Amino acid sequence: YSRKRHNFWTLNGISTPPFIPFLGHAHKLYNKKQGRWIFENEVYSKFGGCRYAGIYEFLNPILIVGDPELMKNILVKDFDHFVNRRKQTVMTNERDSVMNHMLTSKEGDDWKALRSVMSPTFTSGRMKAMFPLVCEKANALVSFCRKEISKKPQIDMKYTAGRYTVDTLASCAFGIECNSLIDDDAAFPKKVSAFFNVPSSKLLLYLFYRLFPRMFSLLKINLNPPELDFFKEVVTHTIAERKRKNLRRDDFLDLLLEAEHSESETKDEQVHQGDEWPDSNNQLNNEEKEQDDNVANKKDTVTQHQHQQMQKLQEHVQNESTEEKHENVKNAKKTLKGGLDDNAILAQCLLFLVAGYDTTASTLAFASFLLAKHPKEQDTLRQELRELLEEKEGKLTYDTLIDAKFLDSCIMETLRLYPPGPRLQRMCNKSYRLPGTEFTIPKGMVVQCQVWSVHHDARYWPDPEKFSPDRFMPENRPNIKSFTHIPFGMGPRNCIGMRFALMEVKVALAKLVLAAEMKLAPGSEELILEGGNSSFLRPKYGVNLILKPLGSE
Numbered sequence: 001y002s003r004k005r006h007n008f009w010t011l012n013g014i015s016t017p018p019f020i021p022f023l024g025h026a027h028k029l030y031n032k033k034q035g036r037w038i039f040e041n042e043v044y045s046k047f048g049g050c051r052y053a054g055i056y057e058f059l060n061p062i063l064i065v066g067d068p069e070l071m072k073n074i075l076v077k078d079f080d081h082f083v084n085r086r087k088q089t090v091m092t093n094e095r096d097s098v099m100n101h102m103l104t105s106k107e108g109d110d111w112k113a114l115r116s117v118m119s120p121t122f123t124s125g126r127m128k129a130m131f132p133l134v135c136e137k138a139n140a141l142v143s144f145c146r147k148e149i150s151k152k153p154q155i156d157m158k159y160t161a162g163r164y165t166v167d168t169l170a171s172c173a174f175g176i177e178c179n180s181l182i183d184d185d186a187a188f189p190k191k192v193s194a195f196f197n198v199p200s201s202k203l204l205l206y207l208f209y210r211l212f213p214r215m216f217s218l219l220k221i222n223l224n225p226p227e228l229d230f231f232k233e234v235v236t237h238t239i240a241e242r243k244r245k246n247l248r249r250d251d252f253l254d255l256l257l258e259a260e261h262s263e264s265e266t267k268d269e270q271v272h273q274g275d276e277w278p279d280s281n282n283q284l285n286n287e288e289k290e291q292d293d294n295v296a297n298k299k300d301t302v303t304q305h306q307h308q309q310m311q312k313l314q315e316h317v318q319n320e321s322t323e324e325k326h327e328n329v330k331n332a333k334k335t336l337k338g339g340l341d342d343n344a345i346l347a348q349c350l351l352f353l354v355a356g357y358d359t360t361a362s363t364l365a366f367a368s369f370l371l372a373k374h375p376k377e378q379d380t381l382r383q384e385l386r387e388l389l390e391e392k393e394g395k396l397t398y399d400t401l402i403d404a405k406f407l408d409s410c411i412m413e414t415l416r417l418y419p420p421g422p423r424l425q426r427m428c429n430k431s432y433r434l435p436g437t438e439f440t441i442p443k444g445m446v447v448q449c450q451v452w453s454v455h456h457d458a459r460y461w462p463d464p465e466k467f468s469p470d471r472f473m474p475e476n477r478p479n480i481k482s483f484t485h486i487p488f489g490m491g492p493r494n495c496i497g498m499r500f501a502l503m504e505v506k507v508a509l510a511k512l513v514l515a516a517e518m519k520l521a522p523g524s525e526e527l528i529l530e531g532g533n534s535s536f537l538r539p540k541y542g543v544n545l546i547l548k549p550l551g552s553e
């Protein structure tokens with residue numbers, strides 16, 4: 001049976017690395033010592049994966065795609081064949097069904113409808129409104145660092161950045177002040193840490209779930225972590241308080257509640273927001289910023305916004321060429337009529353934590369490590385920030401961040417070298433002939449785009465292991481080949497939180513660089529990454545830095 005299943009790639013004329021019966025390549029994919037991306041990179045460089053290749057996760061074939069043009073087809077042009085990600089763990093226990101409401105768990109039209117409601121939550125205008133909340137947390141981060149370095153010779157930036165992102169997400173998504181940067185005993189960060197440290201026994205259960213999902217449904221096995229009840233209580237309580245006292249903080253919770261309360265007509269107009277995607281090589285560009293800010297600054301924001309959405313929808317519908325697409329719009333409209341209930345809001349708040357905590361904390365830690373290792377670039381960044389602050393009378397504003405091109409370049413280069421999501425996965429939902437080949441991807445097959453490998457490919461990035469932020473400066477951006485820098489994914493299903501994540505990292509990094517000189521602690525010259533099959537790339541032993549304060553607080 002194993003031989004028959006493992007004949008798939010050979011029969012289709014697609015190369016695959018040597019494998020072993022039944023396991024296929026699972027022993028490489030689930031290897032605790034060596035990160036999964038290292039094996040995938042080998043497939044990319046030695047077995048044709050720089051265009052496409054096949055691997056076996058146990059008996060299941062997975063298509064590896066590394067060619068930027070093919071990725072463009074899968075992620076954008078022929079997105080309707082790849083709307084869904086790999087099947088998520090479906091919670092069968094009614095009490096824990098909150099996981100099923102997450103945007104990441106949704107498929108097809110359900111996903112499209114929810115994404116449309118959520119997209120307006122992440123516009124630049126909304127980010128600008130949330131900027132003061134993030135700044136407050138970044139100030140707490142700097143104070144925390146100052147205090148720590150007065151007590152200890154070095155500081156672990158991964159741990160510290162983790163506290164900062166927990167505080168920011170607790171404030172912006174859960175609407176609470178958890179103050180983990182001030183209070184060592186705060187309950188929220190402890191629950192977050194327990195939520196993310198899944199015990200090995202549970203990991204084994206997840207693995208079995210991947211192999212026998214139907215059995216789990218039949219037996220109603222619950223895979224949810226117990227901390228979920230705590231988060232549920234926090235959100236339920238905060239929502240109730242806000243409704244009772246009519247409170248407003250301009251955070252994610254408010255915006256999701258707004259989506260809950262707005263008329264169904266408004267939601268209809270937003271159907272196609274999710275169809276737009278930013279160019280990841282051109283984050284936060286000025287034109288986009290101006291458009292969004294115009295909307296945000298108007299008193300009658302909602303009317304303006306509705307008008308724009310209506311126009312976009314009309315234009316989009318006019319451009320629709322097939323009946324199928326018309327049908328999708330109608331279905332999405334129908335799905336939206338229900339709006340977001342409290343359970344759906346809780347699910348999205350939790351998702352922001354799951355998707356935004358580790359990714360953002362690692363990015364900040366990776367960027368600090370690279371700047372500490374490259375003092376020249378650190379000085380250039382500090383100089384840029386000082387000059388911009390001088391122009392703005394010493395105040396760090398949202399616009400200062402937009403204007404700080406070297407800051408942006410440092411973060412883009414960090415995300416190139418260490419993309420927290422080293423691969424993108426899609427599930428083929430209708431069979432698809434891979435362009436330029438004889439191979440038809442069957443419905444249900446997992447297709448994987450190689451983020452890490454294209455980011456480190458010398459054909460696209462000369463001297464790829466060198467930290468060189470200049471690659472992303474405006475004058476050099478035209479040299480970047482599209483789909484070779486995709487840390488936030490691409491296409492309609494890209495990272496919805498990209499703007500928020502960038503704002504969070506930029507504010508913190510800018511404040512840190514202005515407050516202190518960063519140096520690598522002895523013995524921390526090389527960054528060791530965590531191994532295993534994790535979806536995220538993380539520093540294994542933290543990022544130990546020596547901080548030398550610059551001036552007074």
Ligand code: HEM
Pocket residue numbers: 103104115351352353355356357359360363419420421424425487488489490491492493494495496497498500501502
């Ligand atoms: C530096 C930090 C971050 C990185 C590198 C990152 C990266 C990614 C990537 C690679 C994906 C998959 C995209 C695809 O499949 O094409 C993704 C999806 C997602 N991210 Fe992020 N992310 C970050 C921060 C955040 C934050 C802060 C939030 C929320 C506040 C967030 C929310 C999400 C959500 C909800 C999805 C799923 C979107 C969907 O299925 O429609 N992310 N992210």
